[in-house]
Amino acid sequence: MADSDSDDELPGGWEERTTPNGRVYYANHAERSTQWTHPRTGKTKQLVGNLPEGWQRNTLDDGRVCFVNDVTSQVSLTDPRLAFAVEQASPSSSNANQPRQRFDASSKALQVLSGEDLTGKTVLITGANSGIGFETARSLAAHNAHIVMACRNISAAERAKLRIEEEKHSAEVDVILCDLASLASVRQCARTFLTKGWSLDVLILNAAYMGPFELSEDGYEMSFAVNHLGHAYLTRLLLDRLKASAPARVVILSSESHRFLLSPINSADDITTSRLSPSHAKDYWFMDAYGTSKLCNLLYALALNRRIIGDRVVVNAVHPGNMVVTNLARRSCALRCLFQLARPFTKTMQQAAASVVLAAAAVDFATVGGQYINNCWFSKPSPICFDLSAQEKLWTLTEALLAQFDPDIIHQSSSS
Structure with missing residues (x-):
């Protein structure tokens, strides 16, 4: 079975980030620019649902938002939902309502x-x-x-x-x-x-x-x-x-x-x-x-x-x-x-x-x-x-x- 995540892999120098309201955007460190669409797929993404069990959203002293896991005490500047963000397909696309493979045999x-x-x-x-x-x-x-x-x-x-x-x-x-x-x-x-x-x-x-x-x-x-x-x-x-x-x-x-x-x-x-x-x-x-x-x-x-x-x-x-x-x-x-x-x-x-x-x-x-x-x-x-x-x-x-x-x-x- 083909690797379903290959299209999602970002080119070198790119980073995936999120806004406070859950929109995903992409930062190009080489050109110091950002954009809403994935640099390879051309699609946009949105975070969905609540934070996973055990995670809380906090604000650091310098004003940055962080995420804390109450169970493992892990602290992250990245929203844990980012790994499972959902693509926002165009309403006119024939694939607008089609599922996309995001998980495989090793997924939990x-x-x-x-x-x-x-x-x-x-x-x-x-x-x-x-x-x-x-x-x-x-x-x-x-x-x-x-x-x-x-x-x-x-x-x-x-x-x-x-x-x-x-x-x-x-x-x-x-x-x-x-x-x-x-x-x-x-x-x-x-x-x-x-x-x-x-x-x-x-x-x-x-x-x-x-x-x-x-x-x-x-x-x-x-x-x-x-x-x-x-x-x-x-x-x-x-x-x-x-x-x-x-x-x-x-x-x-x-x-x-x-x-x-x-x-x-x-x-x-x-x-x-x-x-x-x-x-x-x-x-x-x-x-x-x-x-x-x-x-x-x-x-x-x-x-x-x-x-x-x-x-x-x-x-x-x-x-x-x-x-x-x-x-x-x-x-x-x-x-x-x-x-x-x-x-x-x-x-x-x-x-x-x-x-x-x-x-x-x-x-x-x-x-x-x-x-x-x-x-x-x-x-x-x-x-x-x-x-x-x-x-x-x-x-x-x-x-x-x-x-x-x-x-x-x-x-x-x-x-x-």
Whole structure:
């Protein structure tokens, strides 16, 4: 992938500076001149949002403005938001509303969110008590978002909530029970959320299962039940609230594992109930089941985005990183060992959460939908994901399975 920051590199002798009101300008020390436009790109920039967490603006005795980090005691004459200034494209430009790559695989969630103020935004995250889900919740809460942790393990979720509140005393965090292996629990989670009267600005479908063959409470293979079906049901139940909160976003965590299946799904005909949700353990391999469920996440994200983008709700799928050490591998000793061996070469939790918060909160991604995001930028998924017939077959199958449990889904579908 090309270096996205090469155009931003200033020529020798140039310096980037900011005015008190946040406008970026450029100083040419060789000619002792200044200008508003970048000397290479010809574009202007503007600082956005509040100062990052822990930074304060002060004035020195000589009248100069400085920035002090209360946590590290660092003092800087440069506004810390300058590294993440946003280009101001011309309204007539065809790229005026297009995002620009500013981050990559090494970026951290808090860097992506630098300068963002999410006050008034409510974000529901499944599986937010540990791993990438927790890091996502922690990062968003640090930027004033109201976090709703929808988790199967309430005691673990309460401990995670306390950790976030200890870091940021003003953090607004709530916990709701949600066991994605039980459609009844998912329905109750949605009812509890809706009863609270909260908006739903961002829905992050993060929780996942990977492990030995097991059936859910409703009789489906566990990877399919938790990773796809339970999340699809939760989304359907909260869809009206998302639309009422628009502009809103849905972020579905997928995985590069969707590419590596024992028997690849190459057409709509390959999507069947027996293929996606085997009812017995014969020939079951947990990695294949996991990869299949992650392919479902992608197909569903694209199908859902086409249906609701007109309501100003965008849907994107995200790959957080390969073999990130989380609780996902806890059911397999061999897999835990493999993840630990790979740990020095994989992303940290902050890096894994970066693509998630980019899709969830970055200003320039507010109207971007129907994408697969990896390493904080667009990535091409498996070719089958672009097959509309495959998307629709999975959508129809999902609706039919949910309707067996909740017949009202049929009526919701006809009115959507």
